[in-house]
Amino acid sequence: QQQVKQSPQSLIVQKGGIPIINCAYENTAFDYFPWYQQFPGKGPALLIAIRPDVSEKKEGRFTISFNKSAKQFSLHIMDSQPGDSATYFCAAFSGNTGKLIFGQGTTLQVKP
Amino acid sequence: SAVISQKPSRDICQRGTSLTIQCQVDSQVTMMFWYRQQPGQSLTLIATANQGSEATYESGFVIDKFPISRPNLTFSTLTVSNMSPEDSSIYLCSAGRGGDEQYFGPGTRLTVT
Numbered sequence: 001q002q003q004v005k006q007s008p009q010s011l012i013v014q015k016g017g018i019p020i021i022n023c024a025y026e027n028t029a030f031d032y033f034p035w036y037q038q039f040p041g042k043g044p045a046l047l048i049a050i051r052p053d054v055s056e057k058k059e060g061r062f063t064i065s066f067n068k069s070a071k072q073f074s075l076h077i078m079d080s081q082p083g084d085s086a087t088y089f090c091a092a093f094s095g096n097t098g099k100l101i102f103g104q105g106t107t108l109q110v111k112p
Numbered sequence: 113s114a115v116i117s118q119k120p121s122r123d124i125c126q127r128g129t130s131l132t133i134q135c136q137v138d139s140q141v142t143m144m145f146w147y148r149q150q151p152g153q154s155l156t157l158i159a160t161a162n163q164g165s166e167a168t169y170e171s172g173f174v175i176d177k178f179p180i181s182r183p184n185l186t187f188s189t190l191t192v193s194n195m196s197p198e199d200s201s202i203y204l205c206s207a208g209r210g211g212d213e214q215y216f217g218p219g220t221r222l223t224v225t
Contacts, residue, residue, distance in 0.1 A: 032212040043204055043216035044155070046113075089154060098143075098211040102155045 004092050006103025013080055014111050021075045021106045023090035028071070032093040034100070035064065035075050039086050047088075048075070080110045114139055114207050116217035124223045125195055132191045133220045135205030140185040143211050146178070147204040149219070155204065160211075161188040195224045 006023045013019045023033075034049035050057045050064045050073065057064045061078040077084055090103040115138040125131050135144065144161040159180055160168040167180035182188040192199050200223050206214040 034213070036216075041221075043116075043218045046213065046215060049213065093212040095212075098160070099157060100211065100214060104154050 004090060004101050004103045006090050006106060008106060009104065010107045010109075012109045012111065015081060017080050017110070019077050019080055019084075019108055019110070021088055021090070021108070022072065023074065023092075023103050024070075024072045025092050025101075026071065027092070027094060029094045029096050030092040030101075031095055033064070033066065033073050034091050034093070035062070036089045036091065036102075037086050038089065038105075044089060077108075080108075082110045082112050084108060085110050114141055114215045116205060116207055116215055118203075118205055118217040118220050120220060121218065122221040122223075124225060126225055127196055129195055130191055130193045131195065131222060132189050133203055133205070135188045135190070135207075135217055137186045137207045141207040142185070142209050143207060143214070144182060144188045145206045145211075145214065146180060146188070146190045147206065147216075149202040149204055151202070158190070158203075161190075192222065195222075197224045200224045 004025050011019050035047045036044035037047045038044040048059045048062045050066050052068050055066050063076040066073045088106045091100045093100050117136045119134045146158040147155045148158055149155050157170050158173045161180050161182040163182045177193055179191045202219045202221050204219045205217040208214040
């Protein structure tokens with residue numbers, strides 16, 4: 001019940017495309033859903049996050065869509081650039097446990 | 113946000129030895145955590161570093177193997193004890209005012225030979 005399932009494992013898009021990464025969870029106690037971006041050799045960087053009282057959040061070219069009834073959320077990257085090539089992790093936080101649970105990660109390659 | 117630094121950035125250690133990793137945060141934070149990340153894999157929580165008390169360990173991780181200290185609100189250490197090649201991994205420190213919005217350090221890349 002603590003799992004967060006992320007898909008796809010890897011993704012290749014052309015520059016300007018809109019990659020979409022999906023995550024699903026089971027535990028309805030989760031109340032905060034962040035996305036992290038990690039470049040090779042670096043630590044994960046907090047990219048954008050959403051709470052379940054909203055269905056969408058945009059920050060620059062990054063958008064989170066949240067479907068509370070389906071227990072799913074996704075990351076969309078608008079006008080993707082080669083510099084967006086990285087590994088993306090979704091995560092979920094429960095105030096009950098005080099811990100972040102991470103998805104398996106998606107490796108994104110944006111081709112020039 | 114918080115800026116987090118870790119030392120060392122990488123190390124190569126011999127089997128049976130111990131390594132202490134330091135984590136420094138640029139501001140006072142309530143929560144600090146230690147994670148392990150195998151190359152190409154996701155993050156696994158090792159423990160929550162509690163200021164002034166013993167760390168809270170996740171299933172599969174024990175204090176004798178991964179002793180943690182947190183003497184104040186901006187600093188923590190993780191020791192990897194009696195190392196074996198299976199301990200080769202990336203060790204990450206994170207911090208935040210709550211457990212939700214966590215900021216990560218750059219990681220320590222450990223290779224055990």
